[in-house]
Amino acid sequence: MSAASASHSPASAEDKGSILKQPRAVWAVAFACVISFMGLGLVDPILTSIAADLHATAGDVSLLFTSYLVVTAVAMLITGWVSSRIGVKWTLVAGLAIIVVFSAVGGLMNSVGGIVAARAVWGLGNALFIATSLATIVTLTQGSLKQAILLYESALGIGIGLGPIVGGQLGEHIGWRGPFFGVAVLMAIGLVATLIFLPQTPKPETKTSVADPIRALRHPGLLVVSVAALFYNFGFFTLMAVAPYPLQLGSTHFDAADTGWVFFGWGLALAFTSIWGANWLDRAVGTFGAIVIAMLGFAACLAAMGVFAPDNADPTGTGRPWGIVVCVIVAGFFLGINNTVLTTLVMGAAPVPRPVASAAYSFVRFFGGAVGAYVAGKVAEHTFQGAFWLGTGIVLVALLLLVVFRRFVVTTSAPTHGSVEEAEGVLVGDAD
Incomplete structure (x- = not known):
């Protein structure tokens, strides 16, 4: 069935119910999801503050993303193994506890290396949490699978x-350590709510192997996506x-709080289109058409940012910062589309259980973020323009791969509702 035909299928009766009428357990996990994903953009407004205070370069500070994402990627291979043995609830609790401890540890560090190490362990907690949070929401949400994914x-x-706005405000008024402690406190609240409201879930009858996600990549559709x-x-x-x-940098006078507001706009745009x-x-x-539009639009935004960025060698910062502001926010619209459509696409990319396909997909894609953050950071030490244009080219490579190998990819939309068996299968541990 084509994407178009799938998209025009009538909505299930369950879709007509209010998405807001959910058990407290769903809202507890959703709240923890919000805090968990705050950690992704938390450090953006304080990157330059960390670099200045700890005498680090852009490449050094980019390791805050790289260590976090590398560990998250590798840990995706074990999340199914863990949750199928200790159960979903305790996998969530373990992930949340790790995030609470090591976000606080990051705020106590006095070197970039220390923060990078704390972010790495934080990535382990992040993997354990996000790999099971969607599964939990899907299982417990009162309504269709489509509504559950929408809630997530x-x-x-x-x-x-x-x-970014929390990171920017705390970074501006307390210092770069403030956002780390802020996330620790908020995630601790999420941890307590999860312990209180999330019921104990039965362990799956079939235990997941660590090798299952790797074997799933033998399917061409999943590998291409x-x-x-x-x-x-x-x-x-x-x-x-x-x-x-x-x-x-330069004479633009954007402080941490200002940068936080810029990325807040970016996040709102991303949320809207998601x-x-x-x-x-x-x-x-x-x-497929949605993916093409989203990737071309995002690539255009990165290319334009390269045009608007100042020359690194120019201490007066003669670039056009407001052009970059606009491009960052507009890019959010395209990123929201692409994130959601790719997540939907990967669910039917291989004839394997949804948790296995998702773990394999997350394992591969997080490495892209880890490498991208580090390489772009190193290039940015010499040329901001070059870093943005390199990113443009790499995004176009992604689109080219999908176009060339389109025949392997099944472009069906996510089902509007799932069977009991499907819900139980997702419970092992799905990821965004």
Whole structure:
């Protein structure tokens, strides 16, 4: 069935119920999701503050993303193994506890290396949490699978939007350590709520192997989507790791709080299209058409940022910061579309259980973010323009891969509702 035909299928009766009428357990996990995804953009407004205070370069500070993402990627391979043995609830609790401890540890460090190490362990907690949070929401949500995914995407978008503004405000008024402690406190609240409201879930009858996600990549469709997502995430984290520098350096006078507001706008744009824009565009032009539009739009934003960025050698900062501001926010619209559509696409990319396909996909794509943040950070030490244009090229490579190998990718939309068996299968541990 084509994307277009799938998109125009009638909605299930469950879709007509209110998405807001959910058990407290769903809201507890959703709240923790918001805080977890805040950690993604938390450090953006304080990158230059950390670099200045700890005498580090852009490449050094980019390791805050790289260590976090590398560990998250590798840990995706073990999340199913863990949750199938100790159960979903205790996997969530373990992930949240690790985030609480090591976000606080990051705020206590006096060197970039120390913060990078704390962020690495934070990545382990992040993997354990995000790999099971969607599964939990899908299982416990009263309504359709489509509504459950929408609720999860809403939490993701809100978290990504709030992260920069919280990081910017705390960074400006307390210092760069403030955001780390702030996340520790908020995540501790999420941990307590999860312990109180989330019921104990039975362990799956079938235990997941660590090798299952790797074996799943033998399916061409899943491999194509995963590798394309790897290149796409290179561009995504190029924006996150590099954009704060041309805004805050030179004579532009953007402080941490200002940068936080810029990325807050970016997060709102991302949340808007994640929740509403992606579904509308999917219905209008089909899944593949939505991906093409989103990737071309994002690549255009990165290329324009290269034009607006100042020359590193120019101490007066003669770039056009407001052009970068506009590009960052507009890029959020395209990123929201692409994130949602790729997540939907990967669910039917291989004839394997949804948790296994998702773990394999996340394992590959997070490496793209890890490499992208580090490489873009190193290039940005010499040329901001070059870093943005490199990201542009890599995103176009992602699109080219999908176009060339399109025949392997099944572009069906996510089902509007799932069976009991499907819900139980997702419970092992799905990821965004």
